[in-house]
Amino acid sequence: MSAVTEQTEQQEKDGVDADYGRSGFDYGKLLAITVGLSAVAVTLVPILYVVLGGFRTTGQLAENPAGLPDPWVFFKYRDVLTSSIFWHQMLNSIIVAAGTTVGVVLLGTMAAYPIARYNFKFKGVLYVIFTLGLMFPIGVAALPLYLLLRDFGLIGSVWGVIIPQVAFQLPITIIIMRPFLKALPKEVEEAAEMDGLTRVGFFWRILLPLAKPAIITVGVLAFVASWNAYLLPLLVLQGDAAGHTLPLGVQQFQTRYSSDTAAILAYTSLAMLPALAFFTVMERRIVDGLTGAVKG
Amino acid sequence: MQTKEASGTRPDPADTMSAGSDSETKPEKKTRTPEQVRRRGTARKWGEISLFTGPALLVFLIFVVLPVGLAAYYSFYNWNGIEDLDNFIGLDNYRRAFGDSAFVHALRNNLFVIVMSLLVQLPVALAVALVLNRKFRGRSFMRMVIFAPYILSEVITAVLWLLILQPHGPLDAWMENLGLGGLRELWLADLNLVMWTVFFVVSWKYIGLAIILFLAGLSGVPKDLQEAAAIDGASWWQIQRRINIPLIAPTIRVWMFLSIIGSIQLFDMVWVLTRGGPAGASNTIATYMFQYGFMRSQYGYGSAVAVILFFLSLIAALLYMVFVLRRDNIDEGKRR
Known part of the structure; x- marks a missing residue:
C-alpha cells in the first residue's frame, strides 16, 4: 500500500507520468525494480536457506543457524541420494501423479466434449454437477472416502490415491476444457463428418490433437496437484515409508529425525527440487492454466 | 439428483420432443435436418453422450458425490467406523460441535x-x-x-x-x-x-x-x-x-x-x-x-x-x- 502512495507522491512532484512521459529519470521503473527485488528476496531466502543448509552439518547449524556452509559438506545430500527409501518415494510420487494426469485428461476431455459441442437436455445440469465438485474439498469426503476405499481394498495401493484424485480433479479440468473445445470451429466437425468420420472417430483423431494446448494445461495442473497432495496419501498410503509419496516422506522424515536438522534440510531440498525444475519448464503453462480457469 | 441424472442419459421420447426447442436456445447447433433423420440421430446422439460422459460421471459420483452424501448420513450417528451403524442420534453431533x-x-x-x-x-x-x-x-x-x-x-x-x-x-x-x-x-x-x-x-x-x-x-x-x-x-x-x-x-x-x-x-x-x-x-x-x-x-x-x-x-x-x-x-x- 505504501508503495503506491510513494509512487503517487513522486508522480505529483514530477508532474509527468513516469510510464508515459519523457522525464529524465524513471522513478516508476526504479520503484518496480525495488519492489520486485524485495519480493524476490522474501521468496528466495527461505528456499536458499534450505538448499544451503543441506551442505552443512548439524553441528554447524547449531553453532550458527544463519551462516553459510563452512566447510561445505556433501554427505547429507549423498546419504539422501543413496537411500532407497527416497527413490521409492520419488517413484511413488511419479506413478501417482502420472496416473492421475492420464486419467483426468482422458475422462475430463471426454466428458467436456459433449458438454461443449453437443446440444442436449440436461447439458446444463451435467455441467453444473461437475462444477459443483469444486465446492467439495477432499477434506469433506475424507472420512467416508477412507471407509469406501477400505471396503474396495484400495488402502495401501496407489490406485486408492489415483482414482479419487482423478475424481476430484475432474471439475477444474472440465471447466478449462469446455470453452476451449467450444471455440474450435464448427467447420472442422463438418469436414470430418463429410469424410465419413463418426463422432467417436472425430474425438480421437481430430479433437484430441487439436485440443493439445488445453490438454497440456489441465495435465500440468493435475500433475502439480497430485505431486503436492498430502491428505489423501496420508490416509491411503499408511505403513511402510517405502510406500509413501514425497510430501508424506518429508513430513515423516522431519518427525523421525528431528534432531538432525541438516539431514532434514537435505531431504526437503531434494524433495522440492523436482517441483521447482518442473515449474521452471512449465511456468507458462501453469500460469495460463490458472488464469484460464479464472476467466472460465 | 443422481437418479434423475442417470435417467437423463437414456434416450426417451420427451428428450426427442424437446430437441427442437433446444436448438432455438443454442443457435450454434449443427445444421438442421428433417424430422425423421433427427429422431433416428437422437438415439445415437444419446449413446455417444453416455459413452463420453459416462466414465467421468461414474467416477465422479462414486468418489466425490457418494462420500459427501455418506458424510451427511454418518453425521446423524454415533459411530466409530467399525460397529453396526445403528446408534442414530439425530442432530446431537452438530449440537456437540457448536457447543464445543x-x-x-x-x-x-x-x-x-x-x-x-x-x-x-x-x-x-x-x-x-x-x-x-x-x-x-x-x-x-x-x-x-x-x-x-x-x-x-x-x-x-x-x-x-x-x-x-x-x-x-x-x-x-x-x-x-x-x-x-x-x-x-x-x-x-x-x-x-x-x-x-x-x-x-x-x-x-x-x-x-x-x-x-x-x-x-x-x-x-x-x-x-x-x-x-x-x-x-x-x-x-x-x-x-x-x-x-x-x-x-x-x-x-x-x-x-x-x-x-x-x-x-x-x-x-x-x-x-x-x-x-x-x-x-x-x-x-x-x-x-x-x-x-x-x-x-x-x-x-x-x-x-x-x-x-x-x-x-x-x-x-x-x-x-x-x-x-x-x-x-x-x-x-x-x-x-
Whole structure:
C-alpha cells in the first residue's frame, strides 16, 4: 500500500507520468525494480536457506543457524541420494501423479466434449454437477472416502490415491476444457463428418490433437496437484515409508529425525527440487492454466 | 439428483420432443435436418453422450458425490467406523460441535485467515502487481521467482518454515544480527501468536498466485485506454484507480473466492506446522475434523464437522455465484 502512495507522491512532484512521459529519470521503473527485488528476496531466502543448509552439518547449524556452509559438506545430500527409501518415494510420487494426469485428461476431455459441442437436455445440469465438485474439498469426503476405499481394498495401493484424485480433479479440468473445445470451429466437425468420420472417430483423431494446448494445461495442473497432495496419501498410503509419496516422506522424515536438522534440510531440498525444475519448464503453462480457469 | 441424472442419459421420447426447442436456445447447433433423420440421430446422439460422459460421471459420483452424501448420513450417528451403524442420534453431533469451545475456536481461526487474507494479501498483492505492471529488464524472471512458492507443496512449505522458525533457528539468528533479538518469540508455540505465524506462512506461499493473476489481468487491459488517460493528464494513481483496478475487478473477485474457499479448507499446512496446537490454538475446521474423525475414530462426529465444512464452502460459493458471477455476466452482456 505504501508503495503506491510513494509512487503517487513522486508522480505529483514530477508532474509527468513516469510510464508515459519523457522525464529524465524513471522513478516508476526504479520503484518496480525495488519492489520486485524485495519480493524476490522474501521468496528466495527461505528456499536458499534450505538448499544451503543441506551442505552443512548439524553441528554447524547449531553453532550458527544463519551462516553459510563452512566447510561445505556433501554427505547429507549423498546419504539422501543413496537411500532407497527416497527413490521409492520419488517413484511413488511419479506413478501417482502420472496416473492421475492420464486419467483426468482422458475422462475430463471426454466428458467436456459433449458438454461443449453437443446440444442436449440436461447439458446444463451435467455441467453444473461437475462444477459443483469444486465446492467439495477432499477434506469433506475424507472420512467416508477412507471407509469406501477400505471396503474396495484400495488402502495401501496407489490406485486408492489415483482414482479419487482423478475424481476430484475432474471439475477444474472440465471447466478449462469446455470453452476451449467450444471455440474450435464448427467447420472442422463438418469436414470430418463429410469424410465419413463418426463422432467417436472425430474425438480421437481430430479433437484430441487439436485440443493439445488445453490438454497440456489441465495435465500440468493435475500433475502439480497430485505431486503436492498430502491428505489423501496420508490416509491411503499408511505403513511402510517405502510406500509413501514425497510430501508424506518429508513430513515423516522431519518427525523421525528431528534432531538432525541438516539431514532434514537435505531431504526437503531434494524433495522440492523436482517441483521447482518442473515449474521452471512449465511456468507458462501453469500460469495460463490458472488464469484460464479464472476467466472460465 | 443422481437418479434423475442417470435417467437423463437414456434416450426417451420427451428428450426427442424437446430437441427442437433446444436448438432455438443454442443457435450454434449443427445444421438442421428433417424430422425423421433427427429422431433416428437422437438415439445415437444419446449413446455417444453416455459413452463420453459416462466414465467421468461414474467416477465422479462414486468418489466425490457418494462420500459427501455418506458424510451427511454418518453425521446423524454415533459411530466409530467399525460397529453396526445403528446408534442414530439425530442432530446431537452438530449440537456437540457448536457447543464445543475448541470447535468454535477452530471456526474462528478459519475466519481469521479469510479476513486477514482479504485485508493484507489483497492490498499487498494488488500494489505489487500494479507497480510491476511495466516493462523492465528481468521482469519475467521476477515473476517466475515470485510465483515459485505456489508450486511447492504445503507440506514442504510447512517443513521449510518449521525449520526456519524453530527456537534458536535461523530466524532468531537473523533477528539477533539485526539487533532485534529482544523481539524473538516462540513463533509456533505461543498461544496468541501461532495463528499470525500460520497466516504469514500461508501468505508466503499463496501471495505469488494473487500477484500473477492480477498481472495477467492487467496485461489484458487495453493499452490505448491507459495512453488516452495519460494524454488527458491523468496521474499514475488515477490511471490505476479509474482504469486498471476496475477493469481487473473480475480477476480480483475470482481471487477472493479462491482465497476464501482455500482458507475454509486449510489443512496440510497447519497439520504439518503445528498439528493444530499448542493446545488447539491453531486448529482449523479440517484439522479438528481429522483429530476427532481419524485419530479418535469418532466417524459420526467427524462427519458432522465435515458437513459443516461443506456448508461453509457452499455458502461461500453460492454468495459468489449470486453476487459476483451474475454481475460479471451482466457486465459482459452490456459489452455485447
